[in-house]
Amino acid sequence: MSPEVANKFRIFIGRIFELYCHDSPVNAEPSLKMARYIPEFQYKFAKNNLLSPDGFIEYRNDLIVFDYKAKRLNMQATLVAGNIDSFEKNISQLIIEPAKKIYAHLQRFIGTPIESVSNDFKKVKKIHGVIVTQGSLSGVKIVYERIE
Structure with missing residues (x-):
């Protein structure tokens, strides 16, 4: 499979x-009393959407x-070959960068009035970040140590 076809397939699977x-x-x-789900939304910040x-x-x-x-963790390079550079790259893509992304968005929501955000995040006292991945990281001690 060509890299171009593989990338299209990854984008397709990612959307699903x-x-x-x-x-x-x-x-x-x-069924969740007093809970409200808010899907992804577009907002303006510093003249950017x-x-x-x-x-x-x-x-x-x-x-x-x-x-x-x-x-998920790369099967060949990370899981089979145990390549530490591949592992670091995978953890960065799976956990570190998404956590930084969540943090940056929350700083914008709380620190600056954003006209296109209809939700009042100022009343929030506690924030829980959840990163949902396709693959499993359970039981791998080095993963948790790196994330921490």
């Missing part, structure tokens, strides 16, 4: 994964912020 992740809280919302993180659940003074990543 994102829609799947989006549907879970949307379908659960009616930006997309928010992929979704939010607002519950009283708590805000859960979601970023969906249709990625």
